[in-house]
Amino acid sequence: MSIFQSNKTGAAAKARLNTCLREDRTHLTNRELMLIRLDVLAALSEYVEMERESMKVSLVHGGQNEPNSLLISVPILVRKAK
Amino acid sequence: MGEAIVITSGKGGVGKTTATLNIGAALALKGAHVVLVDTDIGLRNLDVVMGLEEKVTYDLIDVLEGKCRIRQALVDDPRFFGRLHLLPAAQTRDKREIEAEQMRSLAKELKGMFDFVLIDCPAGIETGFVNAVAGADSAVVVTMPEVSSVRDADKVISILKALSMPKPKIIVNRLRTKMVRRGDMMDENDMAEMLACELLGIIPDDETVIRAGNLGEPVVRGTSPVSLAYRNIAERLQGENVPLQVLHREKFSIFRKLKRKLG
Numbered sequence: 224m225s226i227f228q229s230n231k232t233g234a235a236a237k238a239r240l241n242t243c244l245r246e247d248r249t250h251l252t253n254r255e256l257m258l259i260r261l262d263v264l265a266a267l268s269e270y271v272e273m274e275r276e277s278m279k280v281s282l283v284h285g286g287q288n289e290p291n292s293l294l295i296s297v298p299i300l301v302r303k304a305k
Numbered sequence: 306m307g308e309a310i311v312i313t314s315g316k317g318g319v320g321k322t323t324a325t326l327n328i329g330a331a332l333a334l335k336g337a338h339v340v341l342v343d344t345d346i347g348l349r350n351l352d353v354v355m356g357l358e359e360k361v362t363y364d365l366i367d368v369l370e371g372k373c374r375i376r377q378a379l380v381d382d383p384r385f386f387g388r389l390h391l392l393p394a395a396q397t398r399d400k401r402e403i404e405a406e407q408m409r410s411l412a413k414e415l416k417g418m419f420d421f422v423l424i425d426c427p428a429g430i431e432t433g434f435v436n437a438v439a440g441a442d443s444a445v446v447v448t449m450p451e452v453s454s455v456r457d458a459d460k461v462i463s464i465l466k467a468l469s470m471p472k473p474k475i476i477v478n479r480l481r482t483k484m485v486r487r488g489d490m491m492d493e494n495d496m497a498e499m500l501a502c503e504l505l506g507i508i509p510d511d512e513t514v515i516r517a518g519n520l521g522e523p524v525v526r527g528t529s530p531v532s533l534a535y536r537n538i539a540e541r542l543q544g545e546n547v548p549l550q551v552l553h554r555e556k557f558s559i560f561r562k563l564k565r566k567l568g
Contacts, residue, residue: 236450244455
């Protein structure tokens, strides 16, 4: 660890804000989000191998007349053999 | 016909009233005729921030109840040669005594008298907010680089959307440039991206604002970055294409370069 290293709180604020906005905009609680995450992983694991730990869930704000989108991304390693 | 703009935020204490005064003052300096309407019934502040508290005779509710004419209630700010006026809020009444329809008619009348009607909205999203927004053509949301402040701004933006208002623009107030530079504060672009709104301006945190507030004066006549920021906002509201100030560009430093190499 560097002697200059410090905790950058701006990034933490951004991450916490993202969680708050996601809950406010979608009314999805953290528990529900975790369940969605598990369901999506279960569904995808039928077909592909994934980096499960790298799965990211984020909310994309829609425009004036567009709905918000829940963006789920997970790195795919290889297609599963049938 | 003028334009009515509500200055709102959701959260209290983010600088709505100071922003209302300084945007209005900057517009007046540019030659526009401006009226500032304090709609924070029961918590009148705009007169104090302007240094006009001793000149208030009638208030917003007196006008709405027909106890006086609009012109009688307007307080002229003598520092702006008849171009900046205040319509004060009532201090001893309740915000539930007025209705949205009354505010709509008042705003319409004021738009016939002034180029800009700036409505200082109370904190919160209840009756006072609904009344303040009712007469406005558009909204400006003031926020600060803090989680709670941006969250409340987002809530207000969603309510404005539900009320079919045009998408508001945002002002990021009290940005601490040094903290942004060292990664300890969200920057204006982070906030604009999360709120999905266009930035109208960035106001740096500056003691000048506190000193001016103590004296009951606007800051727009000075040479500080805050003064420039408000003047730029006024120009943008008048449709001019003024680039945003770059407040936190990293300065060249051998020490910082060394730190990056080592760390």
